[in-house]
Amino acid sequence: MVHSLVSLCAREVVSDHSSSPTWLRWVPRELYGALLEAAFACYRPLAVGELVQRWPERTLRLGGRRKTGQIAPSRLCIQALLLAVVRGLADQRSALQLLDICGLQGDEGGMGDPMGGWSLTVALCTMVIQAKVGAQRAQRKEGERERKRFSALERDRDLKRERGERMRVQGLQDDETCREKTTSKGPTSEKELIKGVRRRMEMERKRGIVVTGLKGSKLETEEKEADCEVLVHVRADLFVNARSWERVRVALSTSGPLKLQCRYLRVEEISVTCIRTLLNQLPHRTLLGIDIRYSSLGVAGLAELLPLLSNFPELNSLRLHYCNLDIRRNNLGQEEVLRDLSRGLANLQELRQLSLTALRLPGQLRVLLSSLPQPLEVLELPYLSLSPADLAYLSCSHHASSLLQLDLSENCLDETTVPSIRRLLSQASSSLQHLSLSGCGLTDSLLGLLLPSLGGCWALKSLALALNPLSMAGLVDLVRMAARMPCLRQLLYPNPLEDYQPGLPNLPSSTQLLEWPLDESSGISMTSNQLSKVLMDSGRSDLFLTCDLLNYDKDSVD
Incomplete structure (x- = not known):
């Protein structure tokens, strides 16, 4: 790999962390990207943290598709990145508003100790929750300072009012020409003073009740601090299983300075109810794909989820792997279930990629694919026990001429299916x-x-x-x-x-x-x-x- 002169200089600059206070404040904003890339490549987590904490741009995009031979970022560098984002919320030098780390994760246990998708998801959710806790703590401190300042102003105002009342009463008593008026109004002035003292005591008592109630009721505190302003939107690919599901749910429902968004959602071994909960909490405009694996959905469960997927207007990828779908001719109510699946798929207006692995749906390919409103570009059907009728339909369907990627692995082909495969390849010859x-x-x-x-x-x-x-x-x-x-x-x-x-x-x-x-x-x-x-x-x-x-x-x- 040939490095540019800027890249080589950036690697040299970030190699010595002790000199960072010298050069960091003089770096122009155009060089932050090169320095951050060098810090990741050279495994310099401290440099990563300092650069991200004072990031000068509104958007920071990392991850994406790695080049051949490029190693995934190390776990320490990613952790430093996430910690710096939280610290940057209180740093006036940071202009960050969108952190996009889609595709940043590597393979678990790979070279250089990269952070895999499952670990990165847990770390992201922890960061979102901790950011809200920090914001609540800062709000409580600011509220306490504001209450103290307000109390001091009230005391000064009351002292000035009392001093003015005493001076006015003293002046009336010393005025010999108004002694009778002073005598008649003396009790009234004393009553006003007593009334003012009582009013101040009542105000202090009410403020004490409010402070005690806020400190004693955690629920009321959370309700008052729930509407935190979103400072940074975090966009990522989320990997969720049974162990991390609860933390992901809490992070998605948390309203704090960090707002978690999802581009691709991958779930494994969780129930239909949990998947439905996640889909209801995800922002509708950001989800592009969902991958469900090793979850016992059943046909009824998939029919229940498909209407929820139609709420995501940009969803273009649906993957179902080993989800225990089994449609057979002798099952009662099979036609109604198939109609439900067909109606659900028909509502996915932007679907371009469909992957169905080991779902045991022989003879039902026409029912599933004919309802899709747009032709597919990626179709993966491994271990599906496709019948000759399925392959015959596929070769004549509106998807054939648009396919960029086709996977028919582990489906038995013989002399009866060869004509359909040849017709399918002829239809897709210019695009596949x-x-x-x-x-x-x-x-x-x-x-x-x-x-x-x-x-x-x-x-x-x-x-x-x-x-x-x-x-x-x-x-x-x-x-x-x-x-x-x-x-x-x-x-x-x-x-x-x-x-x-x-x-x-x-x-x-x-x-x-x-x-x-x-x-x-x-x-x-x-x-x-x-x-x-x-x-x-x-x-x-x-x-x-x-x-x-x-x-x-x-x-x-x-």
């Missing part, structure tokens, strides 16, 4: 960029029928065909076809059957291919060398071939 047919049971003969259609997808950037029972001859034909695709940059190919140890069945399943031992001694290296030679003969040096299913990343080519 990422395609996954891993674990679909593609043999040499089936792949040979699909190769012309695959080769016609001229916009394709990545192709995944792992865990398919191909021989070495079929694999060579695949690589030769891939070499003729100008935009293709990544090919995830399956290990050929010759690379496995003896005993593998003639038509193994994807599970058997995944679990059966490979011939580590010579088979894998020979396959790699032979495929590399095919690429060299085709004149392609920019096409990356891999059989590493676990580390394959289709997004790295974008």
Whole structure:
């Protein structure tokens, strides 16, 4: 990675924290971004904190998609960032109004001790709650100072009033020409003095009651301090599970100087009731996507949540993974449930990405997708047990020609479904960029029928065909076809059957291919060398071939 001169100078400046008091007050606002980036890259949490606490711009955006080879920020730097945001609320030098850290999280336990999405969510919610507590404490102190100042002013005013009354009475007594008037009005003046003292005592008593009530009633204090002015809006991706759900709920319902907003919401292993509570508390204008995993929604639960999702006008992504949806022909009331799901999906006007994993919905793809008002750009349907009727509908649907990404992994393909797949690839040939047919049971003969259609997808950037029972001859034909695709940059190919140890069945399943031992001694290296030679003969040096299913990343080519 080549660093610019500004980046190199910024790294040198933040490397010595002891000199920060010297240079920090003279730094122009245009260099704060470069210094903060250098502080994150060099793992300087103290420099991160000082820069963020006096951030000169209204907006601070971090995170986003990381470049290839770029490591996620360390946990200490992120913690320093969040603490500095809270301190900056009371710093007059800070102009920060929007903190956008969407995508800042890294993988849990990765290199450099990054902060993952789950830990970052808990830290964010803690920061929001602590900021309100600090604001309430500051308000109480300010209120106490104001009450003391008001009491002092009242005492001074009363003393001046009493002094004026005494001087007026003394002057009347010394005036010999008005002695009779003074004598007649003396009792009246004494009554006025007594009345003034009583009035002051009553006012002091009432103020004492108010102060005691505010100190003794926590609920009244919270009600009076609930309407805090929002100073900084915090936008982030939230990861919520059963352990962090309560804290996230409290943070979203907290009205303090920090207001938490959500771009993408990912929830795992929580109930429909908890998900509904979160959706009711999220700001409607900021949520772009929701990802629900390992939650036992059931068909009724999903039908209950879909109307709530229609309240988010910018929602464009919906992901449901292992949510225990099971629609079968012998279930009573199935048609009504399907109609509810269809009506709920029809209200998602901006939906462009739909992912359904292992939901057991054979034969129902038409009911689900035909109700969507806009064509999908991303469609992921792994482990869905798609039927020939499902694939036939998909190939003729209004989504086919708009697809940028399609995942049909672990759906069995055979001679009856090949015509539908070919028609689907023909419809999507000008738009499709990422395609996954891993674990679909593609043999040499089936792949040979699909190769012309695959080769016609001229916009394709990545192709995944792992865990398919191909021989070495079929694999060579695949690589030769891939070499003729100008935009293709990544090919995830399956290990050929010759690379496995003896005993593998003639038509193994994807599970058997995944679990059966490979011939580590010579088979894998020979396959790699032979495929590399095919690429060299085709004149392609920019096409990356891999059989590493676990580390394959289709997004790295974008």
